[in-house]
Amino acid sequence: MANRKPTIVIVGAGFSGCMVAVHLLRQAQQALRVVLIDRDDAPGRGVAYRDQPECHLLNVRAEAMSAFPDQPDHFLDWLNNTYSPCHPVGVSEFLPRRIYGFYIESLLASARQATRRGVGLEFRSDEVLGLRQIEGGQMLLRLRSGGHLRADQLVLALGNPGPADPPLADPDFFRSPRYLGHAWTAPGLNAIRPDEDLLLVGSGLTALDWLAALQARGHRGRIHMLSRRGLLPQPHRPAAPQALSFNPLELPPRVLPLLRRLRAEAAAVQGRGGDWRAVVDALRPFTPALWQRLPPEEQRRFLRHVRPYWEIHRHRAAPRIVDRLHSLVRSGGLQLLAGRLLAFEEQADAVEALVRPRQQAGTLRLRVHRVVNCTGPESNYRRLNHPLIVGLRERGLIQPDSLGLGLLTTAQGALVASDGQASERIHTLGPARKGQLWETTAVPEIRVQAQALALRLLRLAGVDARSGTALRPDAPRLSV
Numbered sequence: 283m284a285n286r287k288p289t290i291v292i293v294g295a296g297f298s299g300c301m302v303a304v305h306l307l308r309q310a311q312q313a314l315r316v317v318l319i320d321r322d323d324a325p326g327r328g329v330a331y332r333d334q335p336e337c338h339l340l341n342v343r344a345e346a347m348s349a350f351p352d353q354p355d356h357f358l359d360w361l362n363n364t365y366s367p368c369h370p371v372g373v374s375e376f377l378p379r380r381i382y383g384f385y386i387e388s389l390l391a392s393a394r395q396a397t398r399r400g401v402g403l404e405f406r407s408d409e410v411l412g413l414r415q416i417e418g419g420q421m422l423l424r425l426r427s428g429g430h431l432r433a434d435q436l437v438l439a440l441g442n443p444g445p446a447d448p449p450l451a452d453p454d455f456f457r458s459p460r461y462l463g464h465a466w467t468a469p470g471l472n473a474i475r476p477d478e479d480l481l482l483v484g485s486g487l488t489a490l491d492w493l494a495a496l497q498a499r500g501h502r503g504r505i506h507m508l509s510r511r512g513l514l515p516q517p518h519r520p521a522a523p524q525a526l527s528f529n530p531l532e533l534p535p536r537v538l539p540l541l542r543r544l545r546a547e548a549a550a551v552q553g554r555g556g557d558w559r560a561v562v563d564a565l566r567p568f569t570p571a572l573w574q575r576l577p578p579e580e581q582r583r584f585l586r587h588v589r590p591y592w593e594i595h596r597h598r599a600a601p602r603i604v605d606r607l608h609s610l611v612r613s614g615g616l617q618l619l620a621g622r623l624l625a626f627e628e629q630a631d632a633v634e635a636l637v638r639p640r641q642q643a644g645t646l647r648l649r650v651h652r653v654v655n656c657t658g659p660e661s662n663y664r665r666l667n668h669p670l671i672v673g674l675r676e677r678g679l680i681q682p683d684s685l686g687l688g689l690l691t692t693a694q695g696a697l698v699a700s701d702g703q704a705s706e707r708i709h710t711l712g713p714a715r716k717g718q719l720w721e722t723t724a725v726p727e728i729r730v731q732a733q734a735l736a737l738r739l740l741r742l743a744g745v746d747a748r749s750g751t752a753l754r755p756d757a758p759r760l761s762v
């Protein structure tokens with residue numbers, strides 16, 4: 283590598299990949315080539331922030347969305363100084379998600395302009411279909427365009443894969459045009475006529491997004507929203523930050539004692555006029571350590587019994603979105619259902635969904651024109667069938683975790699191969715690390731990982747980093 287610039291390739295230009303690139307460009311003090319690749323044609327958007335209608339809002343207040351852990355007001359400052367200087371944005375606002383895409387894009391542009399000589403970023407709109415290790419430990423990436431790319435270090439910032447189809451004995455209907463299997467793609471929404479009756483499978487944040495978009499388009503047809511338990515994301519409400527009165531890491535490493543203690547804590551906070559949301563938020567910095575000390579059978583217990591309730595309290599929605607949903611239920615435009623999908627029977631002009639209502643005998647038949655899969659991202663890397671993932675699995679370069687939540691990694695995000703060896707060349711961050719960290723899919727966690735990973739990559743690539751670069755992870759707060 284003596285006369286050649288080290289090359290760090292980042293696959294995926296959503297928030298995770300872009301922030302690794304930003305930190306590499308900011309920190310590198312010696313020649314470095316950074317290549318950012320995404321199948322999308324612009325970096326910075328990712329699944330969450332690309333081409334979103336105005337009504338798709340961030341599910342986090344503006345004040346918590348800085349891309350930099352050590353500059354908490356960075357997003358607000360960018361909004362009020364650069365994006366919208368004439369209309370100041372309040373700290374508590376839930377902004378359209380696409381604005382966040384512009385923010386990431388602008389961070390990348392500024393980092394690109396301020397690099398040291400010899401440090402450069404290339405963006406390629408392409409899809410990585412496979413990779414193999416070649417001489418000198420380098421990796422050779424195979425691209426959909428037909429080209430190849432060499433990397434000394436590789437970051438897989440693959441983010442949120444599309445949802446899996448609901449588990450049905452007969453998957454035939456999933457090939458029908460009446461089925462929209464991937465709710466995050468806009469063409470699906472455009473295909474729907476305003477008077478069509480719809481079944482949204484899932485009642486989480488993706489389903490709420492769809493509902494908001496349908497309402498904004500003046501949808502008149504009846505909408506059914508189905509999930510196993512019929513639970514809805516809780517709305518955000520103002521909740522004064524609250525430190526926990528106990529150290530959760532001192533409780534026995536089991537789900538039940540922790541839940542009991544949290545419930546008691548929430549009740550005490552509410553009794554003092556506070557809000558349970560403050561307790562959920564105060565737990566967040568402890569979550570990775572809590573998760574890691576749970577034995578596997580307790581992690582499974584959590585996933586089986588607690589996860590749906592945890593998700594709706596932890597991943598909350600902008601209040602106006604939830605309020606609109608309830609008014610649609612009241613007006614009869616939306617039916618919320620708890621139950622299990624059994625089958626689809628397609629007819630000439632519609633499709634019937636057969637549903638077993640929760641805790642009831644018998645089968646319910648719902649006649650709709652379209653079915654939209656609004657379940658969350660598929661996180662099980664054993665099931666993902668993208669050629670890149672299949673190839674990595676077959677070559678033993680990745681090891682899906684046993685809970686089906688992501689990939690096995692070291693504490694620094696290095697991929698653990700099927701033989702248990704930690705890679706010195708391939709890293710990941712963000713959603714793929716859920717099995718290890720549990721809390722790793724949102725901006726506040728990813729921004730810390732991206733900064734730490736960039737510094738590690740520079741070290742591994744033998745490139746000096748700016749001196750005095752210190753990491754300041756968000757520290758857990760206790761009032762004990």
Ligand SMILES: Cc1cc2nc3c(=O)[nH]c(=O)nc-3n(C[C@H](O)[C@H](O)[C@H](O)COP(=O)(O)OP(=O)(O)OC[C@H]3O[C@@H](n4cnc5c(N)ncnc54)[C@H](O)[C@@H]3O)c2cc1C
Nearest residue numbers: 294296297298320321328329340341410441442712724725
């Ligand atoms: C709909 C939605 C809304 C969200 N809203 C919020 C929010 O309000 N606040 C918050 O904090 N978090 C939110 N999140 C969480 C979100 O996971 C993170 O904020 C963040 O966007 C994750 O970024 P990422 O780069 O890891 O993943 P992604 O945004 O999924 O980006 C991954 C990128 O990798 C690319 N890619 C994948 N495979 C390949 C390949 N083989 N070749 C080339 N490119 C590839 C994809 O095209 C994609 O652009 C939301 C998530 C979703 C799905």
